[in-house]
Amino acid sequence: MKVVENLFPELCNIYGESYSVEYLSRCNGDIKLVQTNHKDVPAFVTEDVDMVYLGCSSERKQEQIIEILKPYKARIKELIDKGTIFLATGNAIEVFGKSIKDEDRVIEALGLFEFDSVRYMEAERHNSQYVGSFKADNGPITMLGHRSQFSFAYGDFENFPHWLDIEIGIGMNKETKREGIHYNNFFATYSLGPCLIMNPLFAKYLLRLMDIDDSLLFENEIMEAYEYRKHELRENLANS
Amino acid sequence: MGKLKFLVAHWAAKASVVALKITKHNGTNFPGELAIKICPDFLKYIDKPETIIGVTGTNGKTTVCNLLIDMFTADGQVPLNNRAGSNINSGIATSLIHGANLFGKCKHNLGVLEIDERSALRVFPYVKPNYLIITNLFRDSMKRNANTEYIADILSKYIPKETKLVLNADDLISSNVAPENPRVYFGIDKMDSDIKECTNLINDIRICPVCHSKLEYEYLRYHHIGKAHCVSCDFKSPGYDYCAKNVNIDDMTMEIVDKDGLGNYRLISNGIHNIYNMVTVIALFRELGYKHGIIEKLMSQTSIVKSRYNAVPAGKVRVINQMAKENNALGSSRAFDFVSKEPNDKELILMMNCLGDEKHWSENTCWLYDCDFEFLNDEKIKKIIVTGPRYKDYILRLLIAGVDRAKIVDTAHEIDAPDLLDFTPGEDIYVFFGTDSLALGNKVLAKTIDLAKERGDK
Numbered sequence: 001m002k003v004v005e006n007l008f009p010e011l012c013n014i015y016g017e018s019y020s021v022e023y024l025s026r027c028n029g030d031i032k033l034v035q036t037n038h039k040d041v042p043a044f045v046t047e048d049v050d051m052v053y054l055g056c057s058s059e060r061k062q063e064q065i066i067e068i069l070k071p072y073k074a075r076i077k078e079l080i081d082k083g084t085i086f087l088a089t090g091n092a093i094e095v096f097g098k099s100i101k102d103e104d105r106v107i108e109a110l111g112l113f114e115f116d117s118v119r120y121m122e123a124e125r126h127n128s129q130y131v132g133s134f135k136a137d138n139g140p141i142t143m144l145g146h147r148s149q150f151s152f153a154y155g156d157f158e159n160f161p162h163w164l165d166i167e168i169g170i171g172m173n174k175e176t177k178r179e180g181i182h183y184n185n186f187f188a189t190y191s192l193g194p195c196l197i198m199n200p201l202f203a204k205y206l207l208r209l210m211d212i213d214d215s216l217l218f219e220n221e222i223m224e225a226y227e228y229r230k231h232e233l234r235e236n237l238a239n240s
Numbered sequence: 241m242g243k244l245k246f247l248v249a250h251w252a253a254k255a256s257v258v259a260l261k262i263t264k265h266n267g268t269n270f271p272g273e274l275a276i277k278i279c280p281d282f283l284k285y286i287d288k289p290e291t292i293i294g295v296t297g298t299n300g301k302t303t304v305c306n307l308l309i310d311m312f313t314a315d316g317q318v319p320l321n322n323r324a325g326s327n328i329n330s331g332i333a334t335s336l337i338h339g340a341n342l343f344g345k346c347k348h349n350l351g352v353l354e355i356d357e358r359s360a361l362r363v364f365p366y367v368k369p370n371y372l373i374i375t376n377l378f379r380d381s382m383k384r385n386a387n388t389e390y391i392a393d394i395l396s397k398y399i400p401k402e403t404k405l406v407l408n409a410d411d412l413i414s415s416n417v418a419p420e421n422p423r424v425y426f427g428i429d430k431m432d433s434d435i436k437e438c439t440n441l442i443n444d445i446r447i448c449p450v451c452h453s454k455l456e457y458e459y460l461r462y463h464h465i466g467k468a469h470c471v472s473c474d475f476k477s478p479g480y481d482y483c484a485k486n487v488n489i490d491d492m493t494m495e496i497v498d499k500d501g502l503g504n505y506r507l508i509s510n511g512i513h514n515i516y517n518m519v520t521v522i523a524l525f526r527e528l529g530y531k532h533g534i535i536e537k538l539m540s541q542t543s544i545v546k547s548r549y550n551a552v553p554a555g556k557v558r559v560i561n562q563m564a565k566e567n568n569a570l571g572s573s574r575a576f577d578f579v580s581k582e583p584n585d586k587e588l589i590l591m592m593n594c595l596g597d598e599k600h601w602s603e604n605t606c607w608l609y610d611c612d613f614e615f616l617n618d619e620k621i622k623k624i625i626v627t628g629p630r631y632k633d634y635i636l637r638l639l640i641a642g643v644d645r646a647k648i649v650d651t652a653h654e655i656d657a658p659d660l661l662d663f664t665p666g667e668d669i670y671v672f673f674g675t676d677s678l679a680l681g682n683k684v685l686a687k688t689i690d691l692a693k694e695r696g697d698k
Contacts, residue, residue, distance in 0.1 A: 010446035014387050016609030058387040127383040129601050146604045148382045193606025218639045225632040232602040
């Protein structure tokens with residue numbers, strides 16, 4: 001049995017995020033999905049789970065999540081170093097950086113990766129999409145992402161374990177084409193929502209990383225929707 | 241200098257109104273946009289009605305405004321309103337320009353203004369409602385509204401301190417906006433159909449905002465709407481000043497109880513969201529001193545605007561247009577819930593596509609997984625036609641929701657969708673579309689009605 005832990009769905013499910021791991025668990029009967037409430041000790045603290053998911057939250061809840069996870073920082077680092085799969089989407093990526101600046105306030109984050117984030121709450125919300133890629137076990141995987149955010153991350157992303165090389169769209173901020181974090185099996189991206197449903201090839205990759213059959217639920221339909229959207233994004237974004 | 245600039249802006253805007261009329265371009269925001277461009281604080285200087293009723297919130301604000309305007313009109317008043325334009329600052333400016341004389345003096349005693357939640361910071365510094373109704377706050381388009389905490393914070397920051405709030409006690413998010421303001425609460429007492437645990441994908445307030453413990457519901461209607469309390473601290477839903485009791489969908493009746501007594505009302509819609517809209521309007525009229533009997537009489541002369549929900553008998557079926565805003569999981573969830581509970585067999589056309597997005601990129605599909613497509617996994621729904629740019633995403637979403645593949649039919653082109661309907665006698669056909677695809681949606685609707693009549697004649 002493979003254990004996938006969905007951290008704090010009552011806090012981190014504001015754009016359909018929880019459906020990612022729900023979908024993954026329905027793909028393979030060997031996956032046990034654990035939903036962890038923010039008042040409970042996460043399963044990853046006491047057992048070697050196979051995958052941990054943290055979704056996007058409101059800014060206030062993001063700060064709450066950092067405080068909840070701070071006592072487990074060493075354990076999270078240990079699991080990342082051991083190769084446990086982590087997936088963080090939306091502003092959950094910022095939880096793992098050094099700090100988040102919000103006007104005069106500086107919120108100390110977990111500090112597991114070398115970058116800082118800045119919120120621009122008074123500015124217009126940034127909305128965009130991306131097409132990017134990374135090298136997986138059996139070749140490059142093209143990833144599609146939806147962004148909608150008030151904050152951006154800053155750091156030396158050229159010399160950073162970034163996840164995606166962006167073909168269309170922006171990366172961690174408007175000046176870089178490097179997006180996300182990929183270190184061992186830790187993956188994080190600013191992309192929102194049901195990341196695994198939007199990226200079936202990545203979902204298959206995660207199943208292979210868990211050493212289980214990589215067949216997907218409704219594989220034909222999910223691949224068709226992905227290919228259609230990829231084509232549409234490339235066509236429309238390139239022409240806009 | 242400011243006043244002079246204002247007058248120049250006002251006259252230019254007035255001239256543009258005439259030009260727009262001549263060129264048959266009524267109903268645009270252009271006069272307001274022009275005025276604000278010339279005089280950025282135009283809203284500060286233009287005269288306003290003596291009494292202003294503002295209406296904001298995620299869902300129901302247009303319906304509530306329409307009911308208020310229709311009822312005030314039936315009462316012999318001429319409320320200034322922004323029904324024909326938009327609910328942002330330029331739309332409100334346009335309405336005020338229309339309602340003012342050449343010197344900027346307002347010709348109306350009363351104003352009913354729909355105000356976009358996010359425009360609070362541009363509107364409330366200058367337009368200070370005597371009463372502000374907040375219908376509810378749910379997650380909306382992520383691209384504009386981010387999340388409910390963000391919107392609630394904006395409202396709390398910008399609502400004028402003197403404005404009296406008319407709030408939904410059954411919504412723990414909007415009922416806590418601007419806590420220092422004077423306020424009254426409306427709500428609907430426990431109903432037979434209520435539940436205790438949320439079964440919807442969207443629940444925007446799962447934990448206590450004070451101590452972060454679990455919220456327990458005495459009754460829950462949908463999403464986070466209901467009466468709740470924190471299991472660990474004193475946080476709880478406020479009490480009702482205007483309470484709907486004994487809501488009877490079969491008899492289409494309800495009672496409203498307040499400190500001065502009881503009123504009996506006929507329901508003008510059997511949808512719970514519209515019953516909330518009714519209770520909201522009644523609460524406002526009671527605040528203005530109207531007697532229950534008068535309110536009931538005025539309300540009986542109104543109806544829900546037909547662009548949002550309209551059933552037309554055609555041939556041997558009924559064809560229904562069902563407003564479901566694009567990129568708004570909540571609105572579609574509520575519509576799916578309502579439709580799934582309707583008694584007849586039905587076929588659906590889903591075309592809530594954000595056509596504007598398709599010109600530049602691919603529509604953000606996150607909302608599909610916030611939206612309760614699971615309601616459509618229902619034996620009375622015989623066929624679902626998915627169409628438009630997102631049809632492949634709809635197929636996948638419906639399958640994940642448990643809908644039988646054999647029931648799902650697709651076509652890329654919306655206008656072809658009615659050809660795929662069965663038009664089984666006695667059934668209802670729902671066409672789901674939103675404001676972004678309004679023109680195309682109306683064409684599909686018209687074709688569906690025509691085909692239904694043709695089939696009915698055979």
